[in-house]
Amino acid sequence: MEYVGLDAAxxxxxxxxxxxxxxxxxxxxxxxxxESLARRYQHSGQALDDLxxxxxxxLVKAVDRFDPNRGVNFESYAIPTILGELKRYHRDQxxxxxxxxxxxxxxxxxxxxxxxxxxELGRSPTIREIARHAQLSDEEVLEAMDAQDAYASISLxxxxxxxxxxxxxxxxxSVENEDxxxxxxxxxxxxxxxxxxxxxQRIIVLRFFRDWTQSQIADELxxxxxxxxxxxxxxxxxxxxxxxxxx
Amino acid sequence: xxxxSVSEDETRGGGGGLLLxxxxxxxxxxxxxxxxxxxxxxxxxxxxxxxxxCLAVDEAFAGLIATQPVPETITIRIRRxxxxxxxxxxxxxxxxxxxxxxxxxxxxxxxxxTLIDEVYFEQTNEGPAIRMLKHRxxxxxxxxx
Numbered sequence: 001m002e003y004v005g006l007d008a009a010x011x012x013x014x015x016x017x018x019x020x021x022x023x024x025x026x027x028x029x030x031x032x033x034x035e036s037l038a039r040r041y042q043h044s045g046q047a048l049d050d051l052x053x054x055x056x057x058x059l060v061k062a063v064d065r066f067d068p069n070r071g072v073n074f075e076s077y078a079i080p081t082i083l084g085e086l087k088r089y090h091r092d093q094x095x096x097x098x099x100x101x102x103x104x105x106x107x108x109x110x111x112x113x114x115x116x117x118x119x120e121l122g123r124s125p126t127i128r129e130i131a132r133h134a135q136l137s138d139e140e141v142l143e144a145m146d147a148q149d150a151y152a153s154i155s156l157x158x159x160x161x162x163x164x165x166x167x168x169x170x171x172x173x174s175v176e177n178e179d180x181x182x183x184x185x186x187x188x189x190x191x192x193x194x195x196x197x198x199x200x201q202r203i204i205v206l207r208f209f210r211d212w213t214q215s216q217i218a219d220e221l222x223x224x225x226x227x228x229x230x231x232x233x234x235x236x237x238x239x240x241x242x243x244x245x246x247x
Numbered sequence: 248x249x250x251x252s253v254s255e256d257e258t259r260g261g262g263g264g265l266l267l268x269x270x271x272x273x274x275x276x277x278x279x280x281x282x283x284x285x286x287x288x289x290x291x292x293x294x295x296x297x298x299x300x301c302l303a304v305d306e307a308f309a310g311l312i313a314t315q316p317v318p319e320t321i322t323i324r325i326r327r328x329x330x331x332x333x334x335x336x337x338x339x340x341x342x343x344x345x346x347x348x349x350x351x352x353x354x355x356x357x358x359x360x361t362l363i364d365e366v367y368f369e370q371t372n373e374g375p376a377i378r379m380l381k382h383r384x385x386x387x388x389x390x391x392x
Contacts, residue, residue: 114294123293124295126292127288130294138289142281146280149277188353189353189354207361208357208358211361213295225294225295225298233305236306236358237305237309240354243350243351244313244349244350244351
């Protein structure tokens with residue numbers, strides 16, 4: 001087959017991309033391109049790991065969809081595809097905007113109240129209990145929690161906000177092979193789970209394989225329950241995207 | 248985008264409920280989470296229960312918009328059924344295949360089955376739906392309700 005704008009080696013790889021090994025070689029070959037585009041979005045405060053993962057999903061889509069017969073080189077096709085993936089992620093996360101000061105203050109107030117109340121009550125508190133403890137209205141507590149959803153720029157790579165300042169979640173988490181072996185019902189997702197950073201695998205394992213509550217995970221990791229909730233939400237979204245783009 | 252309180256009759260008994268319609272776009276999930284959280288707070292749910300319900304509606308919403316063709320609107324009904332919560336999320340557009348059989352939908356089922364006690368992918372008169380029933384955990388302390 002004669003392709004315009006592609007060198008012979010790349011042509012051969014695209015000809016044989018149905019073979020997993022050839023497809024992987026193509027992806028690896030262009031990974032530096034995805035990483036370079038991911039770095040363009042670093043200024044927005046998002047973690048480079050997350051951006052690189054998103055850019056890689058765009059790269060995989062580009063490799064799978066590229067039509068070499070169109071007479072353009074692969075980069076011309078891949079760059080807008082990868083940037084499109086990054087822009088969509090950036091927009092959906094809404095991470096580029098700073099949280100207003102008032103909401104930051106509300107968030108800090110409830111962040112202190114929740115673990116204190118959980119310890120006193122021996123269970124997770126209600127919103128009303130948090131409001132009374134923090135001397136806020138129920139609506140203010142809800143507003144702060146919604147703001148956390150909207151503005152969350154939490155990164156799994158960020159230093160932990162509780163416990164040791166120098167440690168990150170990844171330092172505290174590890175996944176054991178037995179976890180995967182025990183979870184037969186998740187077997188079909190194992191390759192996708194294993195492709196997540198190890199710390200994210202751990203959060204999923206504790207909640208969904210071992211059936212720990214969010215509070216138990218928070219205690220184990222020395223972070224807040226709200227933090228666990230956001231980590232779970234973000235990791236599940238990544239996993240859904242990875243499974244979706246592979247199928 | 249609309250949010251509407253629903254009377255006991257309209258929600259087939261129980262403690263009243265809520266009807267929410269949002270565009271079938273990923274960014275609308277934040278509104279769904281906020282409404283779910285607000286409803287659960289007013290029903291005096293504990294924070295960990297609220298977080299689980301928010302994760303569950305995230306997953307159900309993702310499951311409904313992931314199936315082609317993309318729906319214009321997702322409608323979510325939340326109602327109390329005794330001590331339990333009954334959530335139904337419906338897409339306004341028929342799906343190519345319902346229940347879906349993709350790997351992504353299998354993942355969503357797996358996640359929901361951990362978060363929620365009973366999960367049903369249903370074909371309703373209004374369109375393809377995911378119905379979720381969450382039983383309340385035993386109360387371990389006296390809450391301010």
